[in-house]
Amino acid sequence: MKNRIIGDFLKKYWPHYTMGIIVLILSAYIQTLSPKILGNIIDELDSKNIIEHQIIINTGLLLLVALAAFVTRFIWRYFIIGTARNLECYLRQKLFEHFQKLSVDFFNSRKTGDLVAYAVNDINAVRMAFGPGLSLLVNGVGISTISAIAMVKSVNMRLTVLSLLPIPVIIFLILKIGKIIRKRFRIVQENFASISGRIQENISGIRVIKSYVQEDKEVLNFEELNNKMKESNIKMTRISSILSPLTKVCFGVSFMINLIYGSSLVKTGVITLGDFVAFNGYLTMIMQPIISIGRVINIFQRGMASFKRLNEVFEVKPDITDGVTDIQPNVIKGNIEFKNLNYTYLNSTEIALNDINLKIDKGQIIGIIGKTGSGKTTLMNLLLKLYNAEPGKIFIDGKDINDFTLETLRENIGYVPQDNFFFSATIQENIKFFKDVYSDEEIEDAARMSMIYDSIMEFPEKFETIVGERGVNLSGGQKQRISIARAIIKNPSILILDDALSAVDTKTEEEILKNLKTNLKERTGIIIANRISAIMNADLILVMDHGRIIERGTHEQLTNNQKLYYELYKEQFNEE
Numbered sequence: 001m002k003n004r005i006i007g008d009f010l011k012k013y014w015p016h017y018t019m020g021i022i023v024l025i026l027s028a029y030i031q032t033l034s035p036k037i038l039g040n041i042i043d044e045l046d047s048k049n050i051i052e053h054q055i056i057i058n059t060g061l062l063l064l065v066a067l068a069a070f071v072t073r074f075i076w077r078y079f080i081i082g083t084a085r086n087l088e089c090y091l092r093q094k095l096f097e098h099f100q101k102l103s104v105d106f107f108n109s110r111k112t113g114d115l116v117a118y119a120v121n122d123i124n125a126v127r128m129a130f131g132p133g134l135s136l137l138v139n140g141v142g143i144s145t146i147s148a149i150a151m152v153k154s155v156n157m158r159l160t161v162l163s164l165l166p167i168p169v170i171i172f173l174i175l176k177i178g179k180i181i182r183k184r185f186r187i188v189q190e191n192f193a194s195i196s197g198r199i200q201e202n203i204s205g206i207r208v209i210k211s212y213v214q215e216d217k218e219v220l221n222f223e224e225l226n227n228k229m230k231e232s233n234i235k236m237t238r239i240s241s242i243l244s245p246l247t248k249v250c251f252g253v254s255f256m257i258n259l260i261y262g263s264s265l266v267k268t269g270v271i272t273l274g275d276f277v278a279f280n281g282y283l284t285m286i287m288q289p290i291i292s293i294g295r296v297i298n299i300f301q302r303g304m305a306s307f308k309r310l311n312e313v314f315e316v317k318p319d320i321t322d323g324v325t326d327i328q329p330n331v332i333k334g335n336i337e338f339k340n341l342n343y344t345y346l347n348s349t350e351i352a353l354n355d356i357n358l359k360i361d362k363g364q365i366i367g368i369i370g371k372t373g374s375g376k377t378t379l380m381n382l383l384l385k386l387y388n389a390e391p392g393k394i395f396i397d398g399k400d401i402n403d404f405t406l407e408t409l410r411e412n413i414g415y416v417p418q419d420n421f422f423f424s425a426t427i428q429e430n431i432k433f434f435k436d437v438y439s440d441e442e443i444e445d446a447a448r449m450s451m452i453y454d455s456i457m458e459f460p461e462k463f464e465t466i467v468g469e470r471g472v473n474l475s476g477g478q479k480q481r482i483s484i485a486r487a488i489i490k491n492p493s494i495l496i497l498d499d500a501l502s503a504v505d506t507k508t509e510e511e512i513l514k515n516l517k518t519n520l521k522e523r524t525g526i527i528i529a530n531r532i533s534a535i536m537n538a539d540l541i542l543v544m545d546h547g548r549i550i551e552r553g554t555h556e557q558l559t560n561n562q563k564l565y566y567e568l569y570k571e572q573f574n575e576e
């Protein structure tokens with residue numbers, strides 16, 4: 001199971017990587033040819049009788065090497081860097097698909113910022129490892145090995161060993177200081193996460209902040225975070241700026257040994273001047289990969305950490321599973337039954353629903369009323385299977401809801417939740433939810449039924465008006481009515497309004513309910529409300545308290561009962 005996601009990708013793309021690595025090694029080899037050719041030119045110039053065409057041939061060869069390096073570089077980048085970009089795209093798509101399948105519980109327990117970071121930062125870190133990281137590694141190992149062999153074989157063994165003596169010291173320094181840099185970088189990243197989280201929270205909550213006059217306090221808090229970020233950045237820069245001069249000093253020692261010992265070898269005729277120049281070229285070539293060691297290690301470490309984090313998310317199983325009965329929309333009739341249903345949320349000790357028994361016949365309208373936290377929404381969440389109910393507790397048309405596919409179940413239920421959410425798209429798109437199966441007439445009818453048609457027609461762009469991510473340019477009541485239109489356009493067998501009329505005035509509320517009653521004949525309606533007026537005409541009214549149904553009956557029966565419902569009724573109607 002582990003690594004399956006990347007495994008699947010590599011199964012398809014390994015030829016790309018193999019090809020890329022082969023061409024990359026070839027490219028490294030081609031680059032190491034130029035010091036030798038340059039050396040040959042120098043030797044030619046240094047000889048007694050200069051053969052001019054030899055110089056021209058060698059210069060041509062140098063040009064050819066540059067051209068071949070260019071072409072091979074293009075090819076390996078296409079195969080390695082390009083495939084890493086494909087990997088990035090593939091992983092992001094898989095992650096997004098996975099997010100869509102995960103249950104509400106998963107999203108309740110994670111911060112939005114963290115989930116966004118998986119899709120952006122972690123996937124990018126994995127791409128860096130599989131693209132630039134891999135190519136830096138192969139290129140570095142290739143160039144240093146080929147250069148070292150050329151130095152030994154075509155110049156001088158002793159000179160090579162002596163000149164390369166400071167290299168282990170450089171590697172040690174890079175690794176040691178690199179570790180400190182990484183530690184400090186982690187702190188910078190943590191501070192960065194806090195800052196972006198704070199900005200995100202502040203922007204989403206700007207209305208509350210303003211209405212509680214918290215702006216100055218927010219600014220002060222932000223200043224503290226911002227300063228912390230600056231200090232951690234300076235601390236990191238301080239140490240990382242030491243590394244480069246230090247390695248340069250060590251390389252300086254390398255070149256010094258090479259100049260002193262190498263020139264004496266030239267003088268004594270052990271090596272030619274051309275060899276000496278070529279040797280310098282090789283030494284310079286080795287420098288770059290060695291300086292990059294820290295970077296390569298860093299890229300791979302981050303890539304591994306991100307890969308692990310992503311794997312953890314990929315391994316979370318959607319705990320809401322599909323049943324097998326796939327019934328076409330509108331075939332569900334809408335008889336609902338709850339049998340001895342209990343429910344406690346994950347990570348909660350408090351029982352949210354306690355021994356719920358209820359039978360609703362298709363075509364009935366049920367009203368549910370009760371204090372906040374009495375379990376009304378939970379009951380609907382379970383009916384929609386947003387959370388798992390035990391088998392044998394909830395039935396639709398006599399069939400356990402766990403037997404239905406999620407699609408059948410949810411396609412047949414029109415649910416208007418308490419909190420509306422709008423996509424930044426037109427009102428029309430928000431009503432039809434990007435499904436092109438609905439005609440303009442159907443969209444208009446749904447809007448008429450939910451009493452929002454006239455308001456929409458007053459907007460300059462009418463149904464084409466764009467609403468913000470949070471529908472900022474709509475009033476609370478307008479948002480609720482558009483949400484109702486979104487649910488009824490589905491023509492569902494079961495319609496649930498979860499406190500979806502609270503911001504609508506009582507007169508409009510009455511109109512909407514009347515429309516629903518005439519248009520949704522034969523369909524089941526469940527209306528959750530805090531206002532008696534929204535449910536008083538229901539066929540059956542339930543009063544919930546502490547997860548239990550404590551009263552049930554018609555408006556008349558319940559008012560005669562003189563219990564909680566009657567108290568609420570008295571309170572609300574006296575007010576009016």
Ligand code: ADP
Pocket residue numbers: 108345346347348350351352370371372373374375376377378379
């Ligand atoms: P209502 O809709 O009547 O206001 P809810 O069904 O939302 O009530 O809540 C019933 C109980 O379940 C409350 O005690 C609430 O705190 C708790 N609850 C609701 N959602 C969750 C959740 N995701 N995790 C834990 N407890 C929850």
